[in-house]
Amino acid sequence: MALLAKMVVDKDFVIGNVDDRLYGSFIEHLGRAVYGGIYEPGHPQANEQGFRQDVLRLVQDLRVPIIRYPGGNFVSGYDWKDAVGPLESRPRKLDLAWRTVEPNQFGMNEFVDWSKAAGSDVMWAINLGTQGIDEARNVVEYANHPSGSYWSDLRASHGYRKPHNIKTWCLGNEMDGPWQIGHKTAEEYGRLAHEAAKVMKWVDPSIELVACGSSALAMPTFAEWEATVLDHTYDHVEYLSLHQYYGNPDNDTATFLARSVQMDEFIDSVTAICDYVKAKKRSKKKMFLSFDEWNVWFHSHESDKKLDPWQIAPPQLEDIYNMEDALVVGCMLISLLKHADRVKMACLAQLVNVIAPIMTENGGSAWAQTIYYPFMHASLYGRGQSLVPLIQSPKYDTKEITDVPYLESVATHNEETGEITIFAVNRHLSEKLSFEADLRSFGACKLVEHLVLENEDLKAVNTAQSPGTVKPHTGGNAKADGAKISAQLAPASWNVIRLTTRP
Known part of the structure; x- marks a missing residue:
């Protein structure tokens, strides 16, 4: 008997x-x-x-609304002033985070120009590792103050008379990690972030700030870190960050595909901590979340160990993604959508070459990796409102995770366009999943298309020579009968069922 999974969504039950x-x-x-x-x-x-321009076109097709920059671990030893002004006067510096040489030929002004070309806003991370309050206010003044002050006039002298108006700022990066330059205790970081936030908003009250949460759920200081940091920063920041990467070093695909269950639990736990601090402070303010590093990352670990230090732009963290990685990324995107009430920003880490959906050859071609496609589908079609998914699905257990539903799914509704999108992953590795969705509150629906990403070889990858090995097709079998949607979801597949309520 075929496996059967059902989902009910109602347009009034909005996440x-x-x-x-x-x-x-x-x-x-x-x-x-x-x-x-x-x-x-x-x-x-x-x-x-x-x-x-080949890279820009691939980025533009993703419709990426915001990009975090310049790090990451890199930022905790970075002086932004090294990378502004004439190129010939910019110093080469040792980057201790990744043991490379940074030539500083590309910095804030170049990145702002590039982001505009990509159609993206900038999320700027400040250095709270080796720098502090003074640099925090200075960089905001350089970026956002109109004119008439030292730093704003310096920007103008560099050819940027109009302010950049960067509206989103990260207060450091992963400051809970011992690997971080300037690693701090929660108390030390909380106090510094509080003071930095204060002066940054005195320079520009319109900006929004992200405080560092834990670097991962497994950190020994998790939960206590969040509570302590928010105790100091709650009144001055709008977001708390989450970071999480998953891998499959033991080649246990069933467990790998279940990791987003843990991602759900991570988000729920951090939300609970935020609300605890809100209650403790008797605050009316709701803290939102910025999941500003997430992805699959493990393929490149061994090759990275063999790199010689102090190179410029060596091939670091160049994971080559396969079909099963794309499924995990799809599940993680669904997890983010299931928490759209609190997760308001997220950053797939990263964008090009480094654990990225886009790969390039120096002097050569650029192409899309397998994970490019679920991310593109979600970005293009997952706008509007996220709806509560009531799901009945057969489940399985792994050595680490129990009660994992074979169906991972969520739906979005874009009221402006009349479009409904169902994102669905069949986690079963060998069996089709009969899928039924009840959209009774929407009335009659018409199928627009059923996109499918699948491959019989879960280890299949895209390369410069074969960039289309893993690529979505429009040959899905979904049917719409009024408000009843049905489909046979292929084993180990990512599915996007697009519907419209318009005639």
């Missing part, structure tokens, strides 16, 4: 509005993310600023 920034990404000065990725002067497809 929350999907903030466009849920589909953000991340560019760090790490490996070939910048040099050889988004910026490569002399490349046949580079423009006069050195921006690779």
Whole structure:
């Protein structure tokens, strides 16, 4: 007997509005993310600023609304002033985070220009590792103050008379991690972040701030870190960050595909901590979440150990993603949508070459990795409101995780366009899943298309020579009968069922 899973959604049962920034990404000065990725002067497809147009087109197709920059671990030893002004006067510096040489040929002004070309806003991370309050206010003044002060006039002298108006700022990066330059206790970081936030908003009261949460759920200081940091920063920040990466080093695919269950629990736990601090402070303010690093990351660990130090832009963290990685990324996107009421920003880490959906060859081609496609589908079609998914699904157990539903799914409704999108992953590795969705509150629905990402080989990858090995097709079998939707979901598949309520 075929496996059967059912879902009911109602247009009035809304999780929350999907903030466009849920589909953000991340560019760090790490490996070939910048040099050889988004910026490569002399490349046949580079423009006069050195921006690779082939990469820009792939980024534009993703409709990425916001991009975090310049790090990451890199930022905790970074002086933003090294990368502004004439290129010839910018110093080369040792980057201790990744043991490379940073030439500083690309910095804030270049990134703002590139982001505009990509159609994205900037999320700027400040250095709270080796720097502090003074640099926090100075960088905001340089970026956002109109004119008439030292730092704003310096920006104008660099050719940028109008302010950049960067509205979203991260107060450091992973300050709970012993690997971080300037690692701090929760008490130390909370006090510093509080004071930095205060002066940054005195310079520009319109900005929004993200405080560092734990670097991962497994951190020994998790929960206590969040509670302590928020105790200091709650009144001055709008978001608390979450970071999480998953891997499959033991080749246990069933467990790997279940990791987003743990992601759900992570988000729920951090939300509970935020609400505890809110209650403790008798505050009326709701703290939102910024899941500003998330992805699959493990393929490149061994090769990264063999790299010689002190190179410029070596091939670091260049995970080559396969079909099962795309399924996990799809499940993680569904997890974010299921928490759209509190997770308002998220950044797929990263965007180009470094654990990224887009890969390039220096001087050569650019192509989309397997994980590019679920991210693109969610960004293009997962706008509007996220709806509560009532799901009945057969389940399975792994060595680590129990009661894992074979069906992972959520639906979004865009009232402006009349579109409903169902995102669904069949986690079963060998069996089809009969899927039924009841959309009774919407009345008659018409099928627009059923996109499917599947491959019989879960280890299949895309390469420069074969960029279309893993690619979605429109040959899904979904049917719409009024408000009843049915489909046979292929084993180990990512599905996007697009519907409209318009005639």
